[in-house]
Each structure stands twice: as structure tokens, then as C-alpha cells.
Amino acid sequence: MKKLFSYALMSLLLIGLLAACGQGGSKDTEQTADNTGSDVAEKKILKMGTSADFPPFEFVDTAKGEDIIGFDIDLANAITEKLGYEIEIQDMDFAGLIEALKSNRVDIVLSGMSATDERKESVDFSDIYYSADQMIVFKKDAPLTSVEELAGKTVGVQTASIQEDKAKEIKETTDIKIDSRNRVPEIVQELKAGRFDAVILEDAIAKGYLDKNQDLAGFTLEGDEENGFAIAFPKGKDELVAEFNKVIAEMKENGELEQLAVKWFGGEQ
Numbered sequence: 001m002k003k004l005f006s007y008a009l010m011s012l013l014l015i016g017l018l019a020a021c022g023q024g025g026s027k028d029t030e031q032t033a034d035n036t037g038s039d040v041a042e043k044k045i046l047k048m049g050t051s052a053d054f055p056p057f058e059f060v061d062t063a064k065g066e067d068i069i070g071f072d073i074d075l076a077n078a079i080t081e082k083l084g085y086e087i088e089i090q091d092m093d094f095a096g097l098i099e100a101l102k103s104n105r106v107d108i109v110l111s112g113m114s115a116t117d118e119r120k121e122s123v124d125f126s127d128i129y130y131s132a133d134q135m136i137v138f139k140k141d142a143p144l145t146s147v148e149e150l151a152g153k154t155v156g157v158q159t160a161s162i163q164e165d166k167a168k169e170i171k172e173t174t175d176i177k178i179d180s181r182n183r184v185p186e187i188v189q190e191l192k193a194g195r196f197d198a199v200i201l202e203d204a205i206a207k208g209y210l211d212k213n214q215d216l217a218g219f220t221l222e223g224d225e226e227n228g229f230a231i232a233f234p235k236g237k238d239e240l241v242a243e244f245n246k247v248i249a250e251m252k253e254n255g256e257l258e259q260l261a262v263k264w265f266g267g268e269q
């Protein structure tokens with residue numbers, strides 16, 4: 001009887017031991033599989049298009065290096081890191097961004113791009129991550145106080161931007177000459193050189209230029225609706241857009257988005 005009992009005990013122990021081994025074994029393999037998943041196997045790369053001429057959203061600070069930096073770059077990195085993607089940034093003229101999305105040369109665009117109804121016909125947008133107002137910027141030695149005073153003057157805007165649309169709208173009631181350039185620093189340069197009498201820029205960008213150029217000043221276009229910057233995607237990428245929106249919502253909620261605003265332009269304006 002005693003012997004039988006100890007046999008039973010031994011086999012129980014043995015089973016237990018085997019089971020433990022088995023478990024340990026399978027756990028090990030799982031871990032290896034996990035490791036390959038996160039470390040070794042390559043992350044999915046998202047190609048990001050931007051027009052790096054738009055401080056503080058995307059620009060190259062030549063004093064500091066050649067990298068494209070800014071609010072949008074930090075935002076893109078934060079979102080894609082959370083979702084497990086890697087990004088590859090491609091710099092191009094703002095006017096080429098929508099086409100780059102449509103032809104799938106890029107997967108996402110972060111470029112201070114306003115989510116307009118017209119653009120929504122050819123691309124999809126995330127939720128809005130920044131709201132902007134328009135400003136008229138001019139030289140202090142040729143000051144302006146209203147849109148009406150633009151009559152007979154040359155107004156510079158970036159090609160294919162909503163500022164170009166705004167200029168066309170102004171032209172319907174005020175006789176202005178519109179002149180477009182591909183890159184924002186060029187239009188500011190033309191203004192400083194006296195070839196443009198005014199330029200239209202969004203507030204956060206205008207303020208950056210006003211801080212650095214004591215010869216410039218500006219005023220906000222009152223009664224103009226705010227426009228919202230959003231991330232653009234090729235049409236039909238609903239799952240990707242939803243993933244991005246989820247992270248944007250989290251970042252609004254936990255203050256990360258506000259921290260980025262503080263870092264790049266001293267907070268919400």
C-alpha cells in the first residue's frame with residue numbers, strides 16, 4: 001500500500017516536471033518569435049512627403065545641420081513610433097504633394113496642409129492637429145492696415161496653397177496683382193527686396209518671420225474662418241487614417257500635442 005502510494009506520488013511529480021518543462025519550452029520559443037517581431041523583422045516604412053520651406057512646421061535650420069526638423073516632423077515621428085512604423089521623409093515643392101499622394105509615391109503628407117473641401121476630392125485627411133489664421137505681412141516702411149489698401153499692389157503667395165486661393169478671393173473685390181513662388185522663403189525674400197508689397201502667410205509661420213525680421217510687420221485677416229492642418233493620405237486608406245486619428249486623439253488628450261506647440265512656437269496662439 002505504501003509502495004503504491006509512492007509510485008503514484010512519483011508519477012505525479014514526473015508529470016508535473018514534464019509539464020513544467022513543456023511550458024518552459026514553449027515559452028522560450030514564443031519569446032524568440034516575439035523578439036524577431038519587434039527587433040529583427042523590419043518595420044513597415046511609410047514614405048512621408050513634405051515641403052520643407054515652412055518654419056516652424058518643416059524646415060532646415062542650416063545653422064544646425066541638414067536635417068528637416070519642425071512640428072510636423074516631431075508629430076510624424078511620435079505617431080509612427082507609437083504605431084510601429086518607420087518614416088522616410090521626401091522633400092518636394094508644396095505644389096507637388098497631392099500628386100505624390102495620388103500616384104502613391106508617398107504614403108502620408110505632413111506639410112502644414114489645410115484640409116480643404118477641394119483637396120478632399122482627391123485625398124483623405126486625418127483629424128485636424130492645428131488651427132491657423134491668415135495674416136497679411138508687409139514691410140514696416142510701407143505699412144498696410146486693411147485688405148482694401150492692397151489695391152494696385154503685388155501680393156505674394158505660395159503656389160497651390162490656400163493663400164493663393166485667398167489672394168484670388170481678395171482679387172474679386174480689390175484690384176491686386178498675384179505673384180506665386182514655389183517656396184515660402186522666396187516669397188518672404190521678394191517682400192524684403194520690395195518686389196512684393198505684401199505676402200499672405202498663416203499666423204504661426206508669419207510670427208516666426210516677424211520675430212527674425214525687424215523690417216516686417218503684419219495683421220491678421222479678421223472674420224476669416226480658421227483653417228486646420230491635417231495629415232493627408234491617398235484615398236482609400238481608411239484603416240491607416242483611423243490608426244493615426246486614434247493617436248492624434250490620445251496626444252490631444254495627454255497634452256503631447258500642446259507640448260509640441262510649446263516647443264516649436266511657444267504654445268497655442
Ligand code: ARG
Binds near residue numbers: 111113
Ligand atoms: N496651410 C496652407 C495650405 O494648406 C499652406 C501650407 C504650406 N506648407 C508648406 N509646407 N509650405 O495650403
